[in-house]
Amino acid sequence: MRDLLTLTPRTEAHVALATFFSSAETLSAELEVREDHCFGEGWLSLGSIFLKPSLDAHYETRSDDLLTHAVRNGSYEWHTPKQTELLAAALSLVSKDNTAGQQQKLKNALIGLSHIVQRLGLKSPIFDPSFISQLPLKRSATIVADTNAVLQGGLNFASRNLSPIALLKIPAVVQMEITGWSGNYFRLRRDGKLAANSGVGLQMHMRSQGAQRSLIRLELSMQTDTERVRFGADPLRGIMQNDSDNEHKALNLQVVQQGFADRLIFETALQHLHASSPGHRVVLMTSDQGLARMCLSEGMEVAFYRAAQLEDFSETVLSGTVFNPFSPKLLHVPLVDILWELAVAFGLCRIRSGQHTLAVLAMGEQLNWTPYHANEDLLWVSAQRTNSKNDRTSPQDDPVEPGMDALPVGGRHIETAESGERKEEPEPAIGFFAAPSDATIALTPELDTQTPPVDFPNIALPDLGNQESQKNDNNQRVALIGADKANSAPTEQRQLVPAYKVSPATLLHLVQQLAINRTTTTADIMSLFHFTHERKVQEYRGFLVASRLVNYQQGVLTATERLDKLWNALRQNDFASYGQYLCSSEAMQLLVGSLKVGQGEKLANLAIRVAAAPGYICFAEMSGCALEIHNDGLYPTPSRPVPEDFGPIAYETYLEHARSEGVYIASGQWLESLAKKYGIHPLWSRQALEESRVQKLLERYVEGSTPDTRFAKHAFCTSEFSRNEISIKQVSLYEGDFLLPGKSSASLRLKRPS
Amino acid sequence: MSEDSKYFSLTVWRPSRLARGLAQYSEKEEGHTFAKVDQYEQFHEAVYSWSAAADVWGGIVEPDVAFRLRESLLQNFSPSISPQHRNIGALRGVLAEVRKILGDNSQSAWQDLSEHGGEVENDDVTRANTLIALFHHLSWVVEVFQDIPRASVTIR
Numbered sequence: 001m002r003d004l005l006t007l008t009p010r011t012e013a014h015v016a017l018a019t020f021f022s023s024a025e026t027l028s029a030e031l032e033v034r035e036d037h038c039f040g041e042g043w044l045s046l047g048s049i050f051l052k053p054s055l056d057a058h059y060e061t062r063s064d065d066l067l068t069h070a071v072r073n074g075s076y077e078w079h080t081p082k083q084t085e086l087l088a089a090a091l092s093l094v095s096k097d098n099t100a101g102q103q104q105k106l107k108n109a110l111i112g113l114s115h116i117v118q119r120l121g122l123k124s125p126i127f128d129p130s131f132i133s134q135l136p137l138k139r140s141a142t143i144v145a146d147t148n149a150v151l152q153g154g155l156n157f158a159s160r161n162l163s164p165i166a167l168l169k170i171p172a173v174v175q176m177e178i179t180g181w182s183g184n185y186f187r188l189r190r191d192g193k194l195a196a197n198s199g200v201g202l203q204m205h206m207r208s209q210g211a212q213r214s215l216i217r218l219e220l221s222m223q224t225d226t227e228r229v230r231f232g233a234d235p236l237r238g239i240m241q242n243d244s245d246n247e248h249k250a251l252n253l254q255v256v257q258q259g260f261a262d263r264l265i266f267e268t269a270l271q272h273l274h275a276s277s278p279g280h281r282v283v284l285m286t287s288d289q290g291l292a293r294m295c296l297s298e299g300m301e302v303a304f305y306r307a308a309q310l311e312d313f314s315e316t317v318l319s320g321t322v323f324n325p326f327s328p329k330l331l332h333v334p335l336v337d338i339l340w341e342l343a344v345a346f347g348l349c350r351i352r353s354g355q356h357t358l359a360v361l362a363m364g365e366q367l368n369w370t371p372y373h374a375n376e377d378l379l380w381v382s383a384q385r386t387n388s389k390n391d392r393t394s395p396q397d398d399p400v401e402p403g404m405d406a407l408p409v410g411g412r413h414i415e416t417a418e419s420g421e422r423k424e425e426p427e428p429a430i431g432f433f434a435a436p437s438d439a440t441i442a443l444t445p446e447l448d449t450q451t452p453p454v455d456f457p458n459i460a461l462p463d464l465g466n467q468e469s470q471k472n473d474n475n476q477r478v479a480l481i482g483a484d485k486a487n488s489a490p491t492e493q494r495q496l497v498p499a500y501k502v503s504p505a506t507l508l509h510l511v512q513q514l515a516i517n518r519t520t521t522t523a524d525i526m527s528l529f530h531f532t533h534e535r536k537v538q539e540y541r542g543f544l545v546a547s548r549l550v551n552y553q554q555g556v557l558t559a560t561e562r563l564d565k566l567w568n569a570l571r572q573n574d575f576a577s578y579g580q581y582l583c584s585s586e587a588m589q590l591l592v593g594s595l596k597v598g599q600g601e602k603l604a605n606l607a608i609r610v611a612a613a614p615g616y617i618c619f620a621e622m623s624g625c626a627l628e629i630h631n632d633g634l635y636p637t638p639s640r641p642v643p644e645d646f647g648p649i650a651y652e653t654y655l656e657h658a659r660s661e662g663v664y665i666a667s668g669q670w671l672e673s674l675a676k677k678y679g680i681h682p683l684w685s686r687q688a689l690e691e692s693r694v695q696k697l698l699e700r701y702v703e704g705s706t707p708d709t710r711f712a713k714h715a716f717c718t719s720e721f722s723r724n725e726i727s728i729k730q731v732s733l734y735e736g737d738f739l740l741p742g743k744s745s746a747s748l749r750l751k752r753p754s
Numbered sequence: 755m756s757e758d759s760k761y762f763s764l765t766v767w768r769p770s771r772l773a774r775g776l777a778q779y780s781e782k783e784e785g786h787t788f789a790k791v792d793q794y795e796q797f798h799e800a801v802y803s804w805s806a807a808a809d810v811w812g813g814i815v816e817p818d819v820a821f822r823l824r825e826s827l828l829q830n831f832s833p834s835i836s837p838q839h840r841n842i843g844a845l846r847g848v849l850a851e852v853r854k855i856l857g858d859n860s861q862s863a864w865q866d867l868s869e870h871g872g873e874v875e876n877d878d879v880t881r882a883n884t885l886i887a888l889f890h891h892l893s894w895v896v897e898v899f900q901d902i903p904r905a906s907v908t909i910r
Contacts, residue, residue: 052864054881075881123890126897128906133801306897317856321882322860323891328807330867330882631815631860710816 005361007373008381013336015551016381017358024353026611027051031078031338033346036364037194038202042093046342047080049335049351074320074332078122086110094198105199107310112206114308116341118153119214120333123320124325125154125305128131131283135162136326141281142167143303144269146262147174149285151211152308158285159218160316161326170215171268173261178215181208204635206345210360213268213344216374253300262291269300321350343379357384499587499608500543505728508570508719510540513724514550514559514611543615546585565706571721575683578719579623591616592636597679600633618717618728624681630713631674637681646688647697647752649678654750664703664747668714668734682731686739699751704736704744762888763805763910766899767837770797781900790895804891806884812865813885814855815865823851827909837906845896845907852889862886 008016021027028050032043053070092107117123133327150170158166163396187196195202261617266284273282284295285303295302297511320333339360342349347363361367361380371516372378398676444603449501506529513528520528546551549563566581568574583592585601587608594607606613617634620626628634641649652674671682680688692698711734720729721727736746776797811820827848831840855861865881899905 052881052883054866070881073880077883077886124894126894129801129899129902132898317886317887319883319890321887322879323806323887325804325891325894328805330808330880332880479827598854 005380005382006379010336010358010377010379012342013339013360013381014072014334015066016383017071017336020068020351020358020383021051021071021353022357024356026353027053029351029353031342032350032352033342034348034350035194035205035346036188036197037192038198038205038346039093040195043350044086044090044093044346045081046086047078049338050077050079051335052076055659056418071335072332074322074334076320076335078318078320078338080113080313080316080318083310086113086310086314094202100657102199105203109199109203109206109315109398111308111310112203112210112345114310114312115152115206115210116338116345117313117318118308119156119210120153120337120341121156121160121331122320122322122333123312125152125157125287125308127154127157127306128304129303131305132325133304135161137165139279139281140167141167141283142169142272142276144169144171144265144272144282144663145174146171146265146284146286146288146291147177147211148287148307149305150174150178150214151207152287152305153214154287154303154305156214157216158303159221160331161324168218169272171265171266173268175215177261177508178208178211182212184208202346203345209342210345212743213341217377220375220377230246238724259290262288262294264293265299266294268297269295270298273300340377340379358382359384364489498542498546499591499612500539500546501609501612501618502540502543502615504717506613507540507543507615508726509550510544511563511567511570514544514557514563519556519558523560527707543585546587547582548584549581570719570726573719573721575622575624576719578619579625582619583623583625587612588616588620592620593637595626595634595636596634597638598677600629600635600676602633606634621681621716622718622728624683627675627716628673630678630711630715632676635676635679637675637679637684639679640684641678641688643678643688643692643695643697646680647692649680649686650674650689650692650698651750651752654748658749659749664701664749666711666734667702667736667739667745667748668711668732670748671733671738672714682733682738683718689739696753699750699753701751702736702740702745704750705746758820761805761910764895765908766802766842766895766905767798767908768801768902768905770799772797777882783820786849794870796889801902802895803806804895806888808867808880808882808884808887809865810860810884810888812867813883813888815861815863819855819861823855826851831907831909833908837904840906841866842896842900842905842907845892846852849889849892849896852885852892856885 021029028048031046031049033046034041034043051067051070053066054073054075079191080151087103087107087110090110091103094102094106098115114123116591118125131463143155143158143162144156145168149155155168155170158168181204185201185208188197188201188204249709265286269282269284273280276282281301283301283307284291286292286295287305287307289304292301292302320335322331322333323329324331329447332382339351339358343360343362348359348361350357350359359382361382364380367380374695472687510520510525510529522534522537522541525531525540525691526534529536531537541550541552544557544563545552548560549566550557552558561579566578569577569581590607595601603610603613603617608616617626617628620634621628624637626634626636650670653672654665655661657669671685674680674685689698689700693700712732714734715730715732718731720727734746736744739745739748758771765808811824814820814823830844862883862885866882867880867882
């Protein structure tokens with residue numbers, strides 16, 4: 001099997017990434033990078049990505065559009081690894097020589113990850129308060145950046161938050177220093193010396209490529225006005241010298257004379273200050289204390305920021321949506337931007353979930369580069385799916401993604417292996433900051449004791465991601481039989497039951513079409529609902545066939561008598577009849593059957609796959625079979641007590657909340673308690689309450705009041721047939737119009753007849 | 755939560771360093787009074803101000819927890835409290851509280867917001883966990899301003 005590497009613009013990669021998550025059927029993925037010379041064939045894990053797409057108001061399942069929206073608009077969390085684990089993993093990849101010097105070099109290189117985070121805007125650099133207190137700028141000013149400001153994200157911060165009122169200027173010596181880094185890196189790469197000098201090689205790669213990308217993106221960005229400042233040829237002539245570091249002498253590296261370079265940067269700023277009109281501020285941005293002091297002593301304004309540390313990246317949860325520090329708005333960092341930055345900094349980056357992998361490549365022996373790539377921000381993208389049933393391996397166990405090993409010699413095509421023994425990855429710790437594994441203890445105490453200053457030490461992985469990533473993702477639509485389905489049963493003991501990911505609104509619309517037209521085809525369904533992938537039709541077809549609502553033969557779906565009965569029930573809003581048609585499939589019976597009255601089940605622990613669950617829950621709620629209580633769980637509601645039985649239960653539940661007769665309680669609270677404790681669905685409670693009142697078993701008093709918006713999400717799905725259209729509606733339990741339609745009944749009081 | 759309760763505004767203050775005398779007009783005394791040099795420290799100037807359009811508490815699942823945290827912030831960082839009791843360091847306590855909430859998956863969540871920050875019903879949706887965003891922003895504020903002597907914070 002050969003997968004094509006596709007040159008993809010960053011702006012068009014959102015769809016590929018959304019497709020990756022859609023295909024993977026999980027919203028979590030591992031993020032990994034590889035430097036082909038320094039890491040050999042191993043991959044370094046940089047933590048996990050958890051996508052957080054929206055669920056629409058009608059409880060529809062996650063569509064590809066919503067996934068694309070999430071990818072594009074920064075709806076994700078990036079859980080980064082602990083520093084010690086990161087260093088240990090990197091060390092195991094680059095060298096057998098576990099010396100303190102090697103560790104320090106690696107640490108110096110991996111600080112580049114903090115730089116990437118700041119360049120992307122996931123975190124802001126820690127600036128000097130005197131600079132921040134003058135922001136946002138009220139008059140135009142010029143910011144002259146030094147090399148570190150380009151590398152560490154200071155320049156990106158200014159571009160993002162201060163442009164266009166701030167003009168950004170890059171001294172020629174900055175370009176020269178970065179080009180020097182790049183030259184050094186490629187010289188070592190060409191000479192085959194990177195593997196033997198992995199620490200310094202990785203640092204050169206990350207620094208040179210990251211900083212060059214930063215400059216190029218700013219230059220080509222329409223929003224940023226950057227300017228190169230020339231400072232004559234003569235002073236620059238002797239600025240490069242051989243690296244005097246004893247360990248590097250043999251590598252023949254060229255570095256700038258630091259003091260000279262700092263002075264030239266300063267002179268550039270000074271020259272610009274002299275050329276500017278009076279009152280125009282010129283600020284030199286640096287994280288170099290020496291240069292900052294020089295500026296202060298010579299009367300130049302300085303925007304100093306603290307040099308980023310690896311601790312800034314360690315063991316934290318980064319969000320793709322961040323607050324703008326100078327306005328009330330939110331900033332979004334597309335997920336693709338992370339992949340692009342990492343790919344450029346390391347050469348290769350991939351995101352992996354189960355058997356699905358999306359790799360982004362910026363460098364490889366056979367990969368060419370032209371300025372056109374930079375103009376369009378093109379990188380090589382490959383989406384793959386392996387056929388192995390054991391889908392998860394640790395980086396150590398599976399250092400080479402099938403196909404990636406062939407990349408350096410494979411040109412634009414990469415090979416994928418079809419088989420290979422892999423070990424199951426150990427079950428992830430529930431706490432994100434669990435104790436390091438044995439493999440990570442090899443570090444020195446000095447590295448081990450370093451802790452992040454202000455981060456989340458106790459954040460656990462989201463349930464969804466955790467549960468999902470542990471499931472066997474063999475690309476079948478599976479449901480798991482057993483009480484503790486998701487966690488306990490070994491894979492081979494689980495019985496597989498098909499569960500289909502459908503949007504309830506779309507499915508009911510399809511039922512309506514079939515009731516009217518009797519037959520339909522895949523092409524018709526794709527056209528009607530604007531589906532772009534046939535697999536979506538397969539989901540709907542699967543649900544209908546499993547519920548015996550259609551017969552499927554030779555590409556044609558034909559409505560059955562059951563579908564006609566369902567359609568009649570829907571038209572009459574006869575919820576009591578829905579269940580026998582919508583809840584008859586094996587997966588639905590499994591879902592509802594595995595629930596226990598009085599015991600809520602979390603979405604991630606349900607007996608069917610998580611992606612399909614929202615649709616099934618909606619149909620179960622519509623049919624009165626179950627009720628999902630917000631932030632609590634899914635409860636079964638099989639009870640249908642007659643008024644004589646309902647009266648005492650209803651009154652007792654009321655008293656539990658009211659404490660004494662005569663007190664009004666929230667009607668939603670009462671309804672939810674009946675569902676939780678006695679398994680009575682609100683639809684039935686409403687009906688039974690009315691019957692009890694008519695039979696004088698209970699007296700019911702209601703009161704209108706402003707709905708408590710804290711409970712806005714306490715709602716359930718129901719259908720509504722109106723104006724010849726079927727639709728899904730959310731019924732809020734606390735808003736007060738449910739118990740008595742047309743009358744406000746947010747609060748309820750019950751009384752036994754005297 | 756009402757619209758008012760979603761509003762979040764933070765200001766960082768430092769003792770003012772006035773170079774010249776300050777006059778304050780007072781109608782009661784029908785004239786000008788001049789602040790003395792040793793009174794300058796009772797004046798504080800804002801060095802950083804920020805407000806959020808989005809509901810920063812929306813990321814907290816339990817409304818009661820959000821309400822309690824907000825009330826605690828408003829009380830502890832009220833302008834009526836002496837600046838030394840609402841210093842930058844006190845924000846670390848807030849961060850610890852937020853961190854605790856974020857540490858429990860069931861207590862924070864992503865939500866749909868409109869472009870202008872509020873919750874919406876249409877398709878034009880921004881999705882955010884504003885509590886994580888707030889945590890990082892407050893961390894940044896602490897890191898940036900912690901070295902200003904006698905800096906203080908007010909939250910509205």
